Amino acid sequence: MKISKKIITNLKSGGVDFFLSVPCKLLANMITILENDKDIYYSTIPREEEGMGICAGAYLGNKLPCIMMQNTGIGNSVNSIVSLLQLYQMPVVFLISYRGTPGEPVGAQGGMASVTEDILKTLRIPMLNCNNEEDLDKISTFTNHAKVIESPVAVMLNFNLMNND
Amino acid sequence: MNRFELLNLLQETIQQEFVVCNIGLPSQELYKINDRSNYFYMLGSMGLASSIGLGLSLTINKNVISIDGDGSVLMNMNTFATIGNRAPANYTLLIIDNGSYGSTGDQKTFTNERTSLKDIAAGSGCENVIECSGEETNINLKKALADKDNSYVIISKINSGNVPIKPIPLNAVTIRDRFRKKIGLVSYL
Ligand SMILES: [Mg+2]
Numbered sequence: 487m488k489i490s491k492k493i494i495t496n497l498k499s500g501g502v503d504f505f506l507s508v509p510c511k512l513l514a515n516m517i518t519i520l521e522n523d524k525d526i527y528y529s530t531i532p533r534e535e536e537g538m539g540i541c542a543g544a545y546l547g548n549k550l551p552c553i554m555m556q557n558t559g560i561g562n563s564v565n566s567i568v569s570l571l572q573l574y575q576m577p578v579v580f581l582i583s584y585r586g587t588p589g590e591p592v593g594a595q596g597g598m599a600s601v602t603e604d605i606l607k608t609l610r611i612p613m614l615n616c617n618n619e620e621d622l623d624k625i626s627t628f629t630n631h632a633k634v635i636e637s638p639v640a641v642m643l644n645f646n647l648m649n650n651d
Numbered sequence: 652m653n654r655f656e657l658l659n660l661l662q663e664t665i666q667q668e669f670v671v672c673n674i675g676l677p678s679q680e681l682y683k684i685n686d687r688s689n690y691f692y693m694l695g696s697m698g699l700a701s702s703i704g705l706g707l708s709l710t711i712n713k714n715v716i717s718i719d720g721d722g723s724v725l726m727n728m729n730t731f732a733t734i735g736n737r738a739p740a741n742y743t744l745l746i747i748d749n750g751s752y753g754s755t756g757d758q759k760t761f762t763n764e765r766t767s768l769k770d771i772a773a774g775s776g777c778e779n780v781i782e783c784s785g786e787e788t789n790i791n792l793k794k795a796l797a798d799k800d801n802s803y804v805i806i807s808k809i810n811s812g813n814v815p816i817k818p819i820p821l822n823a824v825t826i827r828d829r830f831r832k833k834i835g836l837v838s839y840l
Contacts, residue, residue, distance in 0.1 A: 527709060529737055532729035539699030543706020548836040569695025574823045
């Protein structure tokens with residue numbers, strides 16, 4: 487819970503005030519925190535690509551949105567990232583539970599894990615890899631950077647970091 | 652009635668409203684009829700008109716109308732579940748259902764066969780789901796906009812068919828900036 491609290495606190499101090507998630511067990515503690523936070527909007531949604539659309543609308547309404555999802559969700563969302571968020575230059579924070587990184591018990595997660603960073607690099611999306619608690623201190627500067635460059639950015643939460651929360 | 656005729660008729664109702672308009676011919680026709688800064692034209696991301704409008708409606712206290720199509724909304728059917736559970740009263744989804752993929756040459760969609768968008772919306776939890784003819788669309792849309800307690804899904808059944816038209820000559824960031832300025836929340840523009 488300590489790690490999850492720190493992530494949400496740093497996202498909020500970085501300006502994030504609108505949250506969506508397609509749940510993951512590594513995101514579960516953060517979802518519990520957000521469900522009880524009256525200062526921000528939070529909802530679960532069925533699919534990540536749809537969430538990119540909702541985040542785009544929330545940005546038009548002057549929010550800094552964050553979509554929480556597994557890295558698999560990037561695969562579901564490529565066209566909406568390029569032809570909506572990037573085309574219109576919309577800052578959105580992707581908070582990604584990076585399944586298939588060391589510690590992961592499910593072998594099948596390794597496939598998407600092995601291509602996730604290449605996809606994000608191809609999309610020119612800045613990444614912040616979080617492997618330990620100190621890395622979380624960079625989150626608020628990084629989300630503010632999304633606003634400045636008017637671009638989606640990706641915060642990657644490695645398996646062991648979240649599994650030890 | 653085709654889409655161009657319907658969008659013309661709707662002008663008396665939507666001119667002052669915040670509209671998110673579907674990619675392709677719907678946006679191009681709307682632009683040709685009456686270009687306005689409170690119209691957000693989609694230039695990509697087919698399927699997400701309902702979602703973009705929903706996100707906006709959750710963040711401002713003004714009416715928001717998503718103008719979607721049958722082919723497009725069939726690409727993003729989970730949107731009905733999200734709308735059914737989360738749409739605020741200032742949100743209206745207007746689906747122009749011409750039974751075809753108009754922008755790609757009028758190939759038939761499944762709403763021409765066994766699929767009912769009305770039943771999908773209702774089964775997903777949407778209340779106030781109205782299916783109507785093109786001629787009845789204005790009156791239903793006015794009702795939806797006037798109702799401050801409920802969101803609506805309106806499915807307007809019209810004929811397929813398009814008018815000759817060109818791509819929208821605005822770049823995406825221009826569309827974005829003038830739309831946000833019109834909302835009045837953005838101080839730096
Ligand atoms: Mg159609």
